[in-house]
Amino acid sequence: MGLLEDKVVPGRENRLEACIAYGGTACGLKMQNRSCLKNQERSFSQAGLCQLLPTMGMLLTLPETAVIVHGAIGCASNGVGALIGIRLRNIQNGNLKAEDSNWVSTNLTESDVVHGGEAKLEKAIVEVYERYHPKSIVVFQTCTPSIIGDDVAGIIDRMRERLDIPILAAYCEGFKTKVWATGYDVAFHAIVHGFIESDREGRPPRREPGRQNPRPLVNVINLASVGKPDEDEITRLLNAVGIDVNIGPNFATREAIRNMTQADLTISVCPTHDDYFVEYLSQEYGIPYVLKDMPIGLENTRTWLLDIAGHFGLETKAAEVIAAEEQKVLRAVAKYKPLLAGKSVFLSAGEFRALVTGALFQELGLEVAGVRSYHHDHFGKDYYEKLVQNQRGKNFSVDIANFQPFELTNLLKRIKPDLFVGHVTDNVWAAKLGLPTLTIFRIFDNYIGYRGFYAVAKKAARILRNSSFNRNFAQHTQNPYKAAWYEQNPFAFIKIQQEAEGGQEREAANE
Amino acid sequence: MSSNFIERPRYQCALGGALVTINALNRATAIVHAAPGCASAADGAAKAGSGYWGTSSCSGRATPSTNILEKEVIFGGEHRLAEQIESTLSIVDADLYAVLTGCMTDIIGDDVNSVAGKFRAEGKPVIVAETGGFKGNSSSGYDLILTALIHQYVAKGLPKIPRQINLLGLIPTQDVFWRGNLLELKRLLEELGLQVNTFFSPFDNLASLRTASQAELNVVLSDVHGLGAARAFAEVHEIPYINLPLPIGPTATKEFLEELARHVRISPAALRAIVERETKWYYAYLEHVAELYNDLDLQRFGIVVGDANYSYALTRFISEDLGWIPYFAVVTDMLDDSAQAAVTERFAKLAPELRPRLIFETDTSRIAVALERELAEEQDEYGSPVSPAFVLGSTWDRPLAQGLKAGFLSVTYPVTNRVVTDQAYAGYRGGLRLLTDILSSLLSNR
Structure with missing residues (x-):
């Protein structure tokens, strides 16, 4: 099965055996059996994301497209944040006249939960079409209509016959997967089926073999x-x-x-x-x-x-x-390297991004002291070991966590890295401990390629020059955990679900 | 407005409203019993949309949450909830733990009261509110969680303390300036000899909530928000309530204080003295911008977009204190007929010659359409007589202002183009702050 055949997108725990709960070390992770790992869970957990958010993050960027979130009124409330990034990206791209991304909520109420939301969705699609004249419409299926059994697929089939624009379907119920990165798959699934496979013009023909573009x-x-x-x-x-x-x-x-x-x-x-x-x-x-x-x-x-x-x-x-x-770039970063050499860095982001950024910092002379990845799958399998080899066999802590800042806070208190490198929403936890932070998803900055290599070196050197904001802040803020928590193993709440084999030993980082 | 959808809702769901309300209480933590994204969606919206309230103690990604999946949806989530309450009690340092449910757990019918009840029976400070998103928006959530707190947490049987009041009706983050507003009103009222519970400022503690039943009066700063909580207080703790509009600027604040003095004992001499002192304070600063106002002709046609609290309060301020012409007022709340009638009645108190056209519209794009229709009728050979104009609304209303070549200040949720910390727009000093911000925005190209 794949994107073409899947009626709904399988969760990545199934498709890729992705796991979201592991604590230990880089070398320890390699020894784990992935089909066991994917069953690990937490008995204390903090808010994750659901797949709707990454789905929305992608599909709200489609120009002149109206998104219909079929569900309760709060499901897409995070659109407030998504819209900020999209507005800024449109400005970057020179689309100064781009209209704000538009979404509506079918606002399912208690009465809809009892009587079903199909009629409302069907009318909403028509009304959105007539009101906004979008070039395409995306329908998000969320938890509530999914549970009450609304036949969204049937409605979309009917609407595709009735309306002359592509209608995309994104099945992104939050309770269907614990790996929120599944939402990217959902967005691609919606795009492919909406714009290619179920498009009124049919799918574009496959290019004739041998016919090359003039330039690749x-x-x-x-x-x-x-x-x-x-x-x-x-x-x-x-x-x-x-x-x-x-x-x-x-x-x-x-x-x-x-x-x-x-x-x-x-x-x-x-x-x-x-x-x-x-x-x-x-x-x-x-x-x-x-x-x-x-x-x-x-x-x-x-x-x-x-x-x-x-x-x-x-x-x-x-x-x-x-x-x-x-x-050229090595010549340019030479002035920063003495400031960075020998410092330790902790990275937190989506798995692959965290790992490759770790390699970048190693090239700048820093040592990886820890990595927190949002989930783990085979793409990152060998990379942890590679980073260990890059630093002459020195192992480091690994936390696989769909955020779970309580583990991160405990871990950072032990490791005390010189620099924390985090995805947005991660950096604040390091800031509360007084650590300097380098944010790695800032859309105005370079991270990729040679310009990125230079920009990150320059930025790290700048950030390490003055971390008084966070140092002062740390003295006047508190974390919400009891003192006893910091004496416990940071991964004490990771458990193996009953379905999996019991008795697997957990590894303690830094112990 | 459509009966089939809400365009870009300017609020979260009931769970979102309840969660943000708990997060605004010092030393309280939520335990969200819902699918993995529910807490993040609500919190993410509130933290960006409120002028960057951001993530603090146990909010944001740190919110304890059961993150229930298909397994719990099929087999029930009570076991998982019990496990999560137990572990949260062991790790999170708080004095109040509020279990909040989401759509899934409400639909599958988890008996959360009995799960939480077991912990409460052991003396653990665990309360529970069923806040499935389909039960309403942030405003409903504020009422649902406060009602739960009023029943399960606020002490019963305490004697009433004369001249102690509770302020309700400003929903944290939905009122982007709730902290500043509450503290400014508290400062003012305490100078009049009242004891004021605000609950949701950074300097409040849970003790004031626990003993909130001692208050002799609840003051709801809204015609539509927080009334459910006030009714619960009346029912459970026999506290009467009045609802007065959020006062901004000297005229509205004076009337607010005088009206309040009819319901709670305030010394007339103190009232006179404070009104005089605060009014002087306001005009001592206004003195220095009056020249600017007159030389530059800073009078505008005012277009106000916001929830019921702000739509009225801002309209009144720009009309009665700032001397503008209110032209158009939009209430973006989802309101039933009686709530709409209450808001309409409130606007009817404005002087007829300065009463704006009032519409109820949740959908941002429809606001522009309604306004265009209105403006089209005004059009003459020289363009629009409704200029120069100024839009006070949310950041989402900036394109509307740009289209009209109007000035713009974001005041109502969501505010994503400003940072809000201790600013207050309520009261005398808040009014001066608002005036300062409005005039500054008009000079920003200088």
Whole structure:
């Protein structure tokens, strides 16, 4: 099964044996059996995300598209935050006149829960179509209508016949998966089925074998959370090697997305994000893909670029570009390296992003003291060990957690890294302990490629120069945990669910 | 407005309102019994939409949550909830633990009262409120959690203390300035010899909530929000309530104080003295911007978009204190007929010649349509007589202001283009603050 055949997107715990609960070390993680790991859970847990949020984060970027969130009124309330990023991205992209992303909630009430919400949804779709004249409509299926049995698929089938615009269906009920990154799969599923497979014009034909684009044309899968500077760096590097770029599907039109089926290669900059979609393009359109690396840090950028160039026989050109860029960037970061050398860094983000960023910091002379990944799957399998090898065998702590800041706080108190590098919403926990933090999902900044390497070095050196904001803050803020918590193993609340085999030993980090 | 949907709701669900209310109480923590994203969705909206309340103690990603999945939906989530309450009690340092349910747990019918009741029987400070999102929006959530607290946490049988009052009706984060507003009103009222419980400022403690039953009067600063809580107080603790609109600026605040003095004993001399002193304070600063106001002609046609509290309070301030022409007022709450009637009646108290057109509209894009329709009727050969205009609304109303080439200040939820800390817009000093912010925005290109 895959994106094409799946009626609804399977949770990543099933599709990829992804796990969200592990505590131990980099070397210890490798020894774990993944099918056991995926059954680990917590007896104390803090708010996660549900798959609706990443789904919404992606699909709200589609231009001139109306999103209908079929559910209770609160499900998409986080759109407030998503909209901020989308507004800023539109400004970055020069779309100053872009209208705010639009979504509506069917606002299911107690009465709807009793009587069903199908009629309301059906009327809502028609009314949204007539009121906003969108170029496409996305329907989000959420927990409540799913439980009461609303036949959303049936309604969408009917509406596709009735309305002359693409209607996308995103089944993103929060209770269906514990791995919220499944929401990316849901968004890709909605896009593919809405704009390609169930489109009124039919799916674009597969490109004739042998017919090459004049210059290689590659798809680069973008992310709603990655900014224009990074997209520009990717484009710059690929253009320098002689490759043209089609970026999507975030912020892309239906036409641009359909055009992705005609590329020579699909490039992912984040396997955690894209595997479901690139597999589809490969299976259905014969488009090979590059998925295993993320161009963050020198070595990763090098292998990523060579890998892509290799598909087109452009390795020599790529090697030239790499040599020149590396020379240039190493010269530029030389002034920062003495300030960074020997410092320890703790990273917290989606698994692959955290790991490759760890490698980047190693290249700058820092040592990885710990990694917190939001989930764990096979894409990150060997990378932990690689980071250990990079620092001459020195092991480090690993926390696989769908956030769970109580574990992070405990861990950071023990490790006391010199620098904390976190995804948005993670940094505050380090700040409360007085640690300097470097945020890694800021859409105005470079993280990718050579510009990213330089920007991160520069930023780290700046941040380490004055951390008085957080140092002062830490003296006047409290964490909500009892003192006894900090004496416990940070992973004391991870348990193995009954379905799994019992008796597995948990590993303690730093002990 | 549509009967089939709400466009970009300017509120969270009942769970969201309840969760944010608990998070605004010092040393209280929520235990959310819901699917994994529920707490994050509500909290994420509140933290960004309220001028960056952000994540503090046990909110945001730190909110204890059962994160129930398909297994619990099928087999029930009571066991998981008991486990989570137990573990939360062992790790989270709080004095009040509030179990809040989401849609899923309400639909599958978990007996959360009995699960939480077991802990309460052991003397643990655990309360529970059923706040499934389909039960309403943030306003409903505020009432549901307060009603639960009033029944399960507020001490019963305490003697009433004369001149002690509770302030209700400003929903944390939905009123982006709730902290500043509560503290400013408290300061003012305490100078009049009252004892004032505000509960949700950063300097409040749970003890004041526990003993809130001692108050002789509840003052609901709203015609629509917090009435459920006031009714619960009346029913359980026999505290009467009055509802007075949120006062902004000298005119409204003076009337607020005088009206309040009819319901609770305030020395007339003290009232006169405070009104005089605070009014002087306001005009001592206004003195220095009056020249600017006149030389630059800073009078505007006012367009106000916000919840019932702000829509009225801002309209009144710009009309009676700032000397503007209120043109259009939009109430974005979801209100039933009687609540709409109460708000309409409130607006009817404004002088007829300065009474704006009032509409009830939840949907941002429809506000623009309604306003355009209104403006089209005004159009003459020279353009629109309704200019220069100024929009006081949420950040989402900025495109509306841009379309009208009008000035703009975000005041009502969501406010994402400003940082809000201790600012207050209520009272005399709040009015001056608002005036300062409005005039500053008009000069921002200088």
